[in-house]
Amino acid sequence: MDTLIDLQVNDREELIYLLTEAAEFEHTVMCSYLYAQWSLKREVCEGVTAEELRVIDRWRGMFLSVAMEEMLHLALVNNILAAIGGAPHLSRPDFPVSRGKFPADVDFHLVPFNEQSIEHFVFLERPEEIDVVDGEGFVHESHYPRVTCPELLTPTPREYGSQGHLYHGIAQAIRAMAEKVGEKNLFVGHGEAQLGQGEFPLPGLFAVKDVNSAMRAIEEIVTQGEGAPAHRDDSHFARFSAIRDEFAELRSNRPGFEPAFPAAVNPVLTEFTDYEGVSRITAPVARVLVDLGNCLYGLMVHVLAQICTPVPLPAHLRQVLSDVSSELMRITTLVGEACAREPADDENPGMNAGVTFALPRSFGPLVQANAAQILSERVAELAVPARKLDDRIQGAADRLERLATVLGDLNQESQGVYYAPSSAPPVENVSVKNEGSDTFCSLDSPDQASSKDITIYFDGKRCIHSRSCVLNAPQVFLANVEGPWLHPENDEPDHLAHVAMSCPSGAITYRRDDGGSAEPAPRVNFLFIRENGPYAVQASLNIENQTPMFRATLCRCGKSRNKPFCDNSHIASGFTASGEPESMESEPLPERAGNLTISPSVDGPLVVSGPLEICCGTGRTVTRTESVRLCRCGGSENKPFCDGSHRKIGFKTET
Numbered sequence: 001m002d003t004l005i006d007l008q009v010n011d012r013e014e015l016i017y018l019l020t021e022a023a024e025f026e027h028t029v030m031c032s033y034l035y036a037q038w039s040l041k042r043e044v045c046e047g048v049t050a051e052e053l054r055v056i057d058r059w060r061g062m063f064l065s066v067a068m069e070e071m072l073h074l075a076l077v078n079n080i081l082a083a084i085g086g087a088p089h090l091s092r093p094d095f096p097v098s099r100g101k102f103p104a105d106v107d108f109h110l111v112p113f114n115e116q117s118i119e120h121f122v123f124l125e126r127p128e129e130i131d132v133v134d135g136e137g138f139v140h141e142s143h144y145p146r147v148t149c150p151e152l153l154t155p156t157p158r159e160y161g162s163q164g165h166l167y168h169g170i171a172q173a174i175r176a177m178a179e180k181v182g183e184k185n186l187f188v189g190h191g192e193a194q195l196g197q198g199e200f201p202l203p204g205l206f207a208v209k210d211v212n213s214a215m216r217a218i219e220e221i222v223t224q225g226e227g228a229p230a231h232r233d234d235s236h237f238a239r240f241s242a243i244r245d246e247f248a249e250l251r252s253n254r255p256g257f258e259p260a261f262p263a264a265v266n267p268v269l270t271e272f273t274d275y276e277g278v279s280r281i282t283a284p285v286a287r288v289l290v291d292l293g294n295c296l297y298g299l300m301v302h303v304l305a306q307i308c309t310p311v312p313l314p315a316h317l318r319q320v321l322s323d324v325s326s327e328l329m330r331i332t333t334l335v336g337e338a339c340a341r342e343p344a345d346d347e348n349p350g351m352n353a354g355v356t357f358a359l360p361r362s363f364g365p366l367v368q369a370n371a372a373q374i375l376s377e378r379v380a381e382l383a384v385p386a387r388k389l390d391d392r393i394q395g396a397a398d399r400l401e402r403l404a405t406v407l408g409d410l411n412q413e414s415q416g417v418y419y420a421p422s423s424a425p426p427v428e429n430v431s432v433k434n435e436g437s438d439t440f441c442s443l444d445s446p447d448q449a450s451s452k453d454i455t456i457y458f459d460g461k462r463c464i465h466s467r468s469c470v471l472n473a474p475q476v477f478l479a480n481v482e483g484p485w486l487h488p489e490n491d492e493p494d495h496l497a498h499v500a501m502s503c504p505s506g507a508i509t510y511r512r513d514d515g516g517s518a519e520p521a522p523r524v525n526f527l528f529i530r531e532n533g534p535y536a537v538q539a540s541l542n543i544e545n546q547t548p549m550f551r552a553t554l555c556r557c558g559k560s561r562n563k564p565f566c567d568n569s570h571i572a573s574g575f576t577a578s579g580e581p582e583s584m585e586s587e588p589l590p591e592r593a594g595n596l597t598i599s600p601s602v603d604g605p606l607v608v609s610g611p612l613e614i615c616c617g618t619g620r621t622v623t624r625t626e627s628v629r630l631c632r633c634g635g636s637e638n639k640p641f642c643d644g645s646h647r648k649i650g651f652k653t654e655t
Contacts, residue, residue: 007158007160007166007170007172007173009169009170009172009176011153012084012186014155015084015170015174015177016155017155018166018169018170019077019081019086019170022077022167022170023074023089023090023092024091025102025163025166026070026073026074026077026221027070027074028092028093028102029108030071030074031095031357032109032110032121032124033063033066033067033070034067034333034336035110035111035112035354035355036063036112036113036121037113038333038339038340038354038355039112039113039261039263039340039352040056040059040063040260041053041056041260041261042057042337046261048258048259052259055246056259059113059246059259062239062242066236069236072203072205072220072224073224075195076204076205076206076208076217076218076220078090078308079194079195079217080174080214080217082193082208082308082515083189083194083207083208083214084174084177084187084188084189085188085189086189087193088193088305091359094356094357094358095108095110095266095356096108096266103157107138109138109265109266109277110266110267110354112260112261112264112354113260114260116135116136116137116138118243118244118247119136119244120134121236121240122241122244123135123138125237126237127164127235127237130237164222167221167222168222170218171214174211174214175215183210183211184452186211187209187211187214193308193309194207194308194515195304195307195308196518204220204224207512207515209453209514209515224236261340261341261352262350262351262352263339263340263352263353263354264279264281264351264353264354265277265278266356267290267353267356268356269287269290269291269294269356269358279351280344280345281344281345283344283345283353285342285389285392286342286344286345286352286353289335289338289339289392289393290339291385292382292386293332293335293339293355294356294358295382296331296335296382297329297355297359298359298360299328299375300325300329301359302375302378303324303325303328303375305365306321306366306371307321307325308365309365318518319520320406320410321410324375324407327403328403334393334396335393335396336354338389338392338393339352339353339354340354370411372411373411375407376404376405376408376410376411380400380401383397383401386400448486449486449487449488451488451489451513452489452514453493453513453514454488454510454512454513454514455488455510455511456476456486456488456508456510457508457511458486459507460507461567462505462552462553463505464505464507464534464566464567464568466503466505469502469503469508473491473495473496475487475490475491476490476491496510497510500519501519501551504536505536505551505552505566506549506551506553519550521540522538522540522593523592524592524593524613525537525539525540525592525593525594525596525613526539526613527612527613527614527615528617528619529578529579529615529617529622529640530617531578531579531580531617532576532577532579533556533570533575534553534556535554536551537551537553537554537598538551539593539596539610540594540595540596541598542595542596542598543600544600554630554632555567555569555632556577556630556631556632556634556640557573557634558632558635558651563632563653564598564600564606575634577634577639578639579618580616581622583620583621583622583623586623588624589624591611592611593611594611595610596610596612597609597610602653603651603652603653604632604633604642604651604653605631605632606629606632607629608629608630609626609627610626612628614640622640629641630642631645631646633645633646633649633651635648
């Protein structure tokens with residue numbers, strides 16, 4: 001990172017332009033690697049020995065790891081884009097990429113795994129200090145027709161010698177722009193438009209919020225991939241070089257060794273007259289497979305674009321969408337591998353098909369309140385042709401139908417809450433002083449306050465005064481004061497997020513404005529029985545007529561004025577109930593997390609459905625269940641379970 005090349009970046013628009021090109025490069029190269037990986041053989045019956053297949057399987061894993069790291073690079077570039085006020089860019093040119101789209105003698109094609117393609121991949125990932133000859137068939141021109149006019153106000157391309165050089169120039173431009181306009185004024189983007197590990201478990205993924213984190217992101221990209229030092233054994237260059245050398249050795253041992261199917265070079269489904277190096281897919285079955293693979297890939301990108309919307313989404317909605325995108329990618333892989341095994345042309349059996357990764361022109365964020373509905377419709381549509389191809393892509397139709405159901409359920413959940421709590425209308429910090437306790441809130445409306453990094457929300461109706469916030473962040477949550485009492489500017493956002501997630505009632509929530517991770521869904525659904533007190537629940541909660549949440553304390557004394565939530569009425573009413581019921585025999589749950597639905601029945605119990613581990617106050621497991629009725633009248637003789645006592649004592653939920 002010491003040697004920087006001056007790309008003459010004069011303003012923010014030019015910087016966004018360069019970052020957009022970098023995003024397109026990462027996306028394009030990722031597709032190239034996936035295409036080659038999908039062509040690799042998987043069975044001994046496909047013309048390889050058992051030992052050769054073990055080597056091929058190892059190569060497949062290496063290709064996948066490199067492709068995942070390219071996904072990481074794409075995410076980091078987009079995080080930089082979002083951080084400086086640009087929109088995340090997930091588009092790219094379709095294959096075959098026209099010469100001059102990228103400089104640095106780069107010629108992009110979709111090609112199967114072979115001697116020429118692995119040489120090409122080594123060339124793409126070459127360190128700056130090493131000269132590498134590209135694979136045969138990848139044509140280069142010394143001067144591609146890139147119009148470079150840095151003196152214009154309109155952004156135009158820049159010339160650079162390698163992708164590493166591009167990132168060095170971007171780093172230099174970021175530093176220069178931060179000095180020119182001020183770091184705070186440069187990094188003005190919305191943190192919710194960035195991807196984090198909360199949604200995708202990609203090692204090395206983090207939010208970008210300032211110059212230092214931007215430099216860290218660029219360093220991660222350069223040293224891991226294009227431009228990595230030659231001595232790094234874990235670089236993309238080193239891994240592809242190892243595959244190339246091992247391939248040559250296996251080929252020398254057995255000249256007839258073919259590790260991959262002859263997938264088409266630059267396959268296309270439509271007439272393509274502007275470029276000679278394409279392969280038309282004409283076989284009917286192959287055309288349907290390729291078309292389906294393209295649609296699935298496009299849909300996956302569409303879902304990613306939805307996650308990256310600059311309008312904040314609640315954390316649980318982002319997580320569901322990220323899970324959907326990951327599953328779509330797995331199904332796309334299934335289809336892509338099937339394509340590589342299918343003849344592309346009935347009259348030319350020596351060439352197989354391949355997914356073209358064609359993207360529709362419009363796949364940006366949808367109308368938020370109806371996005372899940374629209375995506376569900378599309379997934380259901382794609383399940384129909386998948387069902388007809390079940391002999392080639394077994395299980396794909398069932399998986400797509402399940403995704404359509406998941407998105408349909410998400411649509412029902414998201415109606416009216418897509419913008420909550422992040423877009424809840426601001427309210428004045430009107431506080432009341434309550435002498436004698438650490439209470440400090442208005443019970444009629446939520447409070448909120450923001451620093452430059454985080455927004456804290458407080459719902460007084462949900463608060464049970466556990467004092468976790470006051471004890472762990474007293475400089476933020478000011479007890480017994482008149483006027484404003486929330487001061488998030490007095491603490492680090494990571495610690496403040498932890499404090500918020502420690503609030504058992506869910507009265508405190510947060511939104512990261514610096515790109516930090518939103519609150520993740522609990523890994524295990526728990527319900528803790530408080531001694532003489534409420535149920536404390538941690539789960540992906542769907543409570544009737546309530547915004548989805550991850551934490552809640554639910555009344556079990558029957559006296560709360562804010563049912564189904566606890567409002568500490570059990571204290572005034574003298575409610576007594578053990579928090580240590582006896583353990584029951586129960587089998588481990590097949591799934592310990594997921595949606596937990598709680599339906600408060602009229603004048604009756606809490607009806608719970610979904611995976612749940614019920615624990616005593618000290619953490620001991622009482623039982624494990626996927627369906628249970630919990631007492632909330634306070635009269636059951638079998639607490640915490642309902643025994644019908646609500647009818648005997650005339651329990652009313654409206655009181």
